[in-house]
Amino acid sequence: xxxxxxxxxxxxxxxxxxxxxxxxxxxxxxxxxxxxxxxxxxxxxxxxxxxxxxxxxxxxxxxxxxxxxxxxxxxxxxxxxxxxxxxxxxxxxxxxxxxxxxxxxxxxxxxxxxxxxxxxxxxxxxxxxxxxxxxxxxxxxxxxxxxxxxxxxxxxxxxxxxxxxxxxxxxxxxxxxxxxxxxxxxxxxxxxxxxxxxxxxxxxxxxxxxxxxxxxxxxxxxxxxxxxxxxxxxxxxxxxxxxxxxxxxxxxxxxxxxxxxxxxxxxxxxxxxxxxxxxxxxxxxxxxxxxxxxxxxxxxxxxxxxxxxxxxxxxxxxxxxxxxxxxxxxxxxxxxxxxxxxxxxxxxxxxxxxxxxxx
Amino acid sequence: xxxxxxxxxxxxxxxxxxxxxxxxxxxxxxxxxxxxxxxxxxxxxxxxxxxxxxxxxxxxxxxxxxxxxxxxxxxxxxxxxxxxxxxxxxxxxxxxxxxxxxxxxxxxxxxxxxxxxxxxxxxxxxxxxxxxxxxxxxxxxxxxxxxxxxxxxxxxxxxxxxxxxxxxxxxxxxxxxxxxxxxxxxxxxxxxxxxxxxxxxxxxxxxxxxxxxxxxxxxxxxx
Amino acid sequence: xxxxxxxxxxxxxxxxxxxxxxxxxxxxxxxxxxxxxxxxxxxxxxxxxxxxxxxxxxxxxxxxxxxxxxxxxxxxxxxxxxxxxxxxxxxxxxxxxxxxxxxxxxxxxxxxxxxxxxxxxxxxxxxxxxxxxxxxxxxxxxxxxxxxxxxxxxxxxxxxxxxxxxxxxxxxxxxxxxxxxxxxxxxxxxxxxxxxxxxxxxxxxxxxxxxxxxxxxxxxxxxxxxxxxxxxxxxxxxxxxxxxxxxxxxxxxxxxxxxxx
Numbered sequence: 001x002x003x004x005x006x007x008x009x010x011x012x013x014x015x016x017x018x019x020x021x022x023x024x025x026x027x028x029x030x031x032x033x034x035x036x037x038x039x040x041x042x043x044x045x046x047x048x049x050x051x052x053x054x055x056x057x058x059x060x061x062x063x064x065x066x067x068x069x070x071x072x073x074x075x076x077x078x079x080x081x082x083x084x085x086x087x088x089x090x091x092x093x094x095x096x097x098x099x100x101x102x103x104x105x106x107x108x109x110x111x112x113x114x115x116x117x118x119x120x121x122x123x124x125x126x127x128x129x130x131x132x133x134x135x136x137x138x139x140x141x142x143x144x145x146x147x148x149x150x151x152x153x154x155x156x157x158x159x160x161x162x163x164x165x166x167x168x169x170x171x172x173x174x175x176x177x178x179x180x181x182x183x184x185x186x187x188x189x190x191x192x193x194x195x196x197x198x199x200x201x202x203x204x205x206x207x208x209x210x211x212x213x214x215x216x217x218x219x220x221x222x223x224x225x226x227x228x229x230x231x232x233x234x235x236x237x238x239x240x241x242x243x244x245x246x247x248x249x250x251x252x253x254x255x256x257x258x259x260x261x262x263x264x265x266x267x268x269x270x271x272x273x274x275x276x277x278x279x280x281x282x283x284x285x286x287x288x289x290x291x292x293x294x295x296x297x298x299x300x301x302x303x304x305x306x307x308x309x310x311x312x313x314x315x316x317x318x319x320x321x322x323x324x325x326x327x328x329x330x331x332x333x334x335x336x337x338x339x340x341x342x343x344x345x346x347x348x349x350x351x352x353x354x355x356x357x358x359x
Numbered sequence: 360x361x362x363x364x365x366x367x368x369x370x371x372x373x374x375x376x377x378x379x380x381x382x383x384x385x386x387x388x389x390x391x392x393x394x395x396x397x398x399x400x401x402x403x404x405x406x407x408x409x410x411x412x413x414x415x416x417x418x419x420x421x422x423x424x425x426x427x428x429x430x431x432x433x434x435x436x437x438x439x440x441x442x443x444x445x446x447x448x449x450x451x452x453x454x455x456x457x458x459x460x461x462x463x464x465x466x467x468x469x470x471x472x473x474x475x476x477x478x479x480x481x482x483x484x485x486x487x488x489x490x491x492x493x494x495x496x497x498x499x500x501x502x503x504x505x506x507x508x509x510x511x512x513x514x515x516x517x518x519x520x521x522x523x524x525x526x527x528x529x530x531x532x533x534x535x536x537x538x539x540x541x542x543x544x545x546x547x548x549x550x551x552x553x554x555x556x557x558x559x560x561x562x563x564x565x566x567x568x569x570x571x572x573x574x575x576x577x578x579x580x581x582x
Numbered sequence: 583x584x585x586x587x588x589x590x591x592x593x594x595x596x597x598x599x600x601x602x603x604x605x606x607x608x609x610x611x612x613x614x615x616x617x618x619x620x621x622x623x624x625x626x627x628x629x630x631x632x633x634x635x636x637x638x639x640x641x642x643x644x645x646x647x648x649x650x651x652x653x654x655x656x657x658x659x660x661x662x663x664x665x666x667x668x669x670x671x672x673x674x675x676x677x678x679x680x681x682x683x684x685x686x687x688x689x690x691x692x693x694x695x696x697x698x699x700x701x702x703x704x705x706x707x708x709x710x711x712x713x714x715x716x717x718x719x720x721x722x723x724x725x726x727x728x729x730x731x732x733x734x735x736x737x738x739x740x741x742x743x744x745x746x747x748x749x750x751x752x753x754x755x756x757x758x759x760x761x762x763x764x765x766x767x768x769x770x771x772x773x774x775x776x777x778x779x780x781x782x783x784x785x786x787x788x789x790x791x792x793x794x795x796x797x798x799x800x801x802x803x804x805x806x807x808x809x810x811x812x813x814x815x816x817x818x819x820x821x822x823x824x825x826x827x828x829x830x831x832x833x834x835x836x837x838x839x840x841x842x843x
Contacts, residue, residue, distance in 0.1 A: 048478075075485055075487070105484065427764035444716065523756070546648045
């Protein structure tokens with residue numbers, strides 16, 4: 001199914017704050033990440049049509065939501081929105097809240113029963129919003145937004161007020177929306193874990209501007225963005241494909257740019273894709289290929305760059321396989337023992353972490 | 360005579376509240392949501408009857424509504440009737456006089472609803488007028504109740520302006536407050552007591568009812 | 583703590599001193615007067631003071647209100663009522679001094695036509711056949727001028743026909759206000775208004791006093807007067823030829839001219 005992207009090029013001027021943002025929201029989950037006050041919520045509100053001072057263009061495929069001459073009001077844009085505080089209507093029951101959206105749906109939208117089942121709100125239908133927990137309220141809010149038949153789903157930190165357990169329940173529900181209902185999702189957050197676990201693409205915002213946009217692995221693996229991402233230690237994100245299962249040992253064989261990797265403890269099928277994270281501390285460098293080790297994966301790597309770091313620490317950039325990059329954090333003493341120099345070939349024992357599995 | 364005064368008062372209060380709900384609701388909405396520089400002056404204008412002696416209002420209404428006044432002249436030309444000393448003139452005067460008692464509770468209720476639910480409704484495809492009736496009004500129900508009751512009770516108790524504009528015509532403009540005043544002046548304290556105690560009891564019961572309903576789930580509206 | 587308390591005591595003492603000196607200082611004569619009679623009384627009071635009398639403090643208001651205040655102990659010396667009923671009742675209650683009651687003025691009624699309206703050719707009696715949109719009178723149940731106006735209309739057989747167009751003002755002043763603002767075409771009001779400096783425009787004609795009970799305004803000295811001597815002096819002056827000529831200048835019939843109905 002062909003889902004048209006949402007393209008925008010927007011500006012907003014307010015006391016002491018200016019937003020200038022252009023980009024494309026393709027299908028999948030696009031995270032908008034930044035510190036509070038960077039303008040990410042304002043961007044979302046511009047897309048939804050809530051900011052009257054917002055100028056510029058928004059197009060959804062061939063449909064113009066906003067341009068120099070046109071300005072569709074919020075209720076005419078095919079946009080579903082979920083707010084941080086859910087904003088369920090207190091004078092309506094859960095069923096009536098959902099019905100409110102269903103009665104006003106624009107175009108063809110997902111089936112009532114499908115949405116209710118997907119978000120697990122059957123048991124809540126006859127409750128009142130005041131009697132819902134935070135997680136329940138957000139699930140109802142998500143269901144309500146989906147029932148309007150949106151062409152774009154905007155989520156404004158929907159999990160910010162929830163505890164860890166509730167987040168773990170709801171994150172997979174959100175991750176499944178683009179594929180299940182064919183709706184692109186824009187997800188505003190200041191939590192990089194939510195980006196890593198949920199998003200396909202990410203826009204990094206700072207002071208009203210989009211500083212970087214691209215796939216999560218591109219953006220997170222780029223050292224230029226580590227400070228914006230919250231003083232992150234050297235990290236790379238790899239996309240991996242399940243190519244085989246070794247049922248004798250219960251291992252999964254993954255194909256990555258760095259080569260083949262073997263991981264245990266995964267419940268996946270061949271063809272599925274995974275997102276892996278490899279931080280510099282999960283990389284061990286050795287001069288020769290070890291005969292055996294407790295870490296299953298050994299990569300042949302070449303030193304690309306050596307950065308001295310304060311307090312006796314060295315960050316080493318390495319290349320593996322077909323140009324994949326990884327980082328190792330080692331002590332200066334170890335660096336001397338390994339006779340580190342650009343171009344030197346070594347072996348890296350790695351322990352990648354599975355961030356998410358795409359179904 | 361007294362019974363007809365009670366009947367006229369009840370009619371006047373009912374019609375006044377109806378008119379005020381119709382014109383006061385959009386005004387309250389505008390006051391709660393507008394960012395216009397006219398909002399503050401209009402807010403103050405609405406509150407004026409709270410601080411002005413009712414005779415001031417009556418004095419100006421007599422001039423405005425009189426057959427030579429700007430409104431009265433138009434009315435005479437259109438209907439052949441004069442506005443002063445008529446039930447219609449009383450309604451106009453009472454509408455102005457009770458305006459803050461109806462507009463302010465509704466305005467505060469609308470402000471308490473805030474923009475959040477209205478934005479949520481818009482994102483669910485509700486056009487503004489739809490969201491107004493389906494979200495803002497039901498969520499402001501207590502404000503409307505307070506407004507209606509206060510407007511009704513206040514119109515019932517109004518005296519100065521109504522006496523000035525109405526001219527105390529029995530069966531037409533002599534309301535219960537004027538009847539009470541006349542009984543007192545004529546030293547008919549028994550009749551004055553009956554009407555006064557009735558009015559006092561009625562107002563008390565109504566206010567207790569409103570406070571009770573408001574206390575029940577929404578303590579913000581009436582303090 | 584202590585300095586503060588002694589400071590407070592000094593302040594309280596000072597306030598007390600000011601209050602007591604304020605009360606004991608040169609007893610004025612306090613006169614409660616019907617609002618429509620304010621201007622003549624002011625003129626009479628200055629004449630009284632010029633003739634060596636004590637200073638006069640005038641409290642103007644509705645006669646009914648003054649009556650209620652006197653019953654509740656208001657410190658007036660003299661009560662100039664707008665009617666005869668209230669002083670009589672004070673006498674009954676023992677709050678007014680026996681024998682002090684006298685009619686200080688007699689009101690007269692005029693028919694006033696507002697600007698742009700005509701008076702009937704044959705005067706008051708022709709009102710019923712005249713184009714009258716609305717006729718303002720004072721409340722006949724409350725105000726002596728209102729009762730006189732109704733009596734006069736009944737005596738001339740015009741009440742029945744005119745009643746639907748009659749508008750009652752709370753007081754005779756309010757009735758004239760209706761005329762001044764153009765809300766009525768005609769009004770039956772006190773003749774004293776024709777002498778007032780801020781009177782509205784239009785034309786007026788006197789109403790024959792024989793068509794209504796005389797509008798007698800009675801004065802009385804009060805039993806609880808703080809200044810009985812001053813009250814007596816003021817009352818004596820009120821009966822003097824000088825005061826009576828001032829009254830005529832304001833459109834009142836002097837007390838001596840007795841009208842036989």
